Amino acid sequence: MKDKSPFGLNEWLHFLKEKKFPVQSVNLSRLKTQLKRTEDTLDGMQANITSEPLLAFAILNEANRTLSNKNSEINTPFHAAALVGTNRITKLFPRFEAYEITKRSPPNLIAFLSEVQTSYEAASMARFWTIQKISGHEDDIFWTTLFRDAARWLLWFYAYPVMETITKKIRQGEQASKVEKSILGCRIDEITVHLCTYWKTPSKIIESFLSKHIPNKKEMQTLAHLAHHPDELPGFIDDKKLTILANNPLIYSYCATKVAHDANLLGWESKNLSFFYRVVATSMHKHLGDVIQTAHRSSTEAARYYNLKGKIPLALQLVDPDLFTHKQKSPTKVVPPSTHLIQLKQALNQQIHFAIKQKAKLALKAIKHEIPNTQSCIIFKYSFGKVSPLYQSGYSVDSIKSIQWNASSSVFDKLKNKKSAVHLFGVKLKSLLSEFPHQAGQIIEKNSHLFLASTLSTENEMMIFWLEASSEFDESDFKKFKQIVSLTSHKIH
CATH class of the missing domain: 3.30.450.40 (GAF domain)
Structure with a gap:
């Protein structure tokens, strides 16, 4: 990165647009080998493709970039890889930056892996909530939630000192939107929407940031208020527009991202989490406790299947006996049973x-x-x-x-x-x-x-x-x- 960091939306877009996507070298090499072997099929490569989020993201974007029917979209990497084919996947390799994980990995790489892991935790949470509300949309919502953080991953990888400063100020109690504007000159969400448009990312990912598809701040407060009493089912929504927004599964993508990032920054005891839990409870018309329990269950799945070793999984924090007591944390490492x-x-x-x-x-x-x-x-x-x-x-x-x-x-x-x-x-x-x-x-x-x-x-x-x-x-x-x-x-x- 340059000595002087970019400032303002246009400078950050110029800085990030041509940056390569970080992909673990061993997975990149394995995919190259698989593509050369005639006996290997795309089905056999799926696990390797989906295990690398930015590799999967690039293939997904490529599929939508060349889609002849503009009225339909590809929303999952599995479908995208089949559409793109081996020849076009091979042509994507120059867009990737290979990295290796070692005992002395640089701090920007560790932070990048931590952020990706948090996104997986959010994606699992959104998936679990969606299954309980609208079964059949859970895979689309999983990938939408995961990839809506793609620009944030690149910021951690290529602008680590700036992101570290932002995180430190948020942990000290400053408002995230104000911190981002003062340090970046714009919101991270703004950067994400513009980059996703440039990358030809599926529209659902972009829509998950827009008030046309997601309730605005005032509407969120209305939804949260309807689930104010934890022992009672939430009240019903009177407003027709808000009913439509609350029934859009993208609301789970948005809220899961907020919950996972807040829990990662401030812990499960963060006071902000209750607000988003109540929004989801109203959307699902379920008790608040059921929504929280589902969020906790999803974090254990994420710890099991998407532990990138970038940080301690959120699920492990749940077994901390001092989680809600504000006692001194025990230095003893918690090892879950096999x-x-x-x-x-x-x-x-x-x-x-x-x-x-x-x-x-x-x-x-x-x-x-x-x-x-x-x-x-x-x-x-x-x-x-x-x-x-x-x-x-x-x-x-x-x-x-x-x-x-x-x-x-x-x-x-x-x-x-x-x-x-x-x-x-x-x-x-x-x-x-x-x-x-x-x-x-x-x-x-x-x-x-x-x-x-x-x-x-x-x-x-x-x-x-x-x-x-x-x-x-x-x-x-x-x-x-x-x-x-x-x-x-x-x-x-």
């Missing part, structure tokens, strides 16, 4: 004689939740001298079928002969690639980490586990992996 390991153990204990396929299905579910670094996974059955895949996730089905899993392999011979677990990466993994079943080494990406394990799952059948991470697995991941393998082991009764 709920999916507990569920796996309970499920397997409920029935003594589980078929190997049932065990594999339960194990795969636990792996996806407990070891989120897992990019791809295969669980095999070994019985009567034959190895066959039971379940897989992350690989092309055609690639799995093309591999001769029963071909000679010293690596698989060791797994078949006795219970074992190993973590392979770097030089060690590279040296063993030729010892895998014929063509199996081709599905392992460069610089990947690989977990392999085997265990006797029933009296006469073994289960072999294959987990791949394109980034890396750590000791915690390996410990959980061995726990899952152990839980699926055959127990003699």
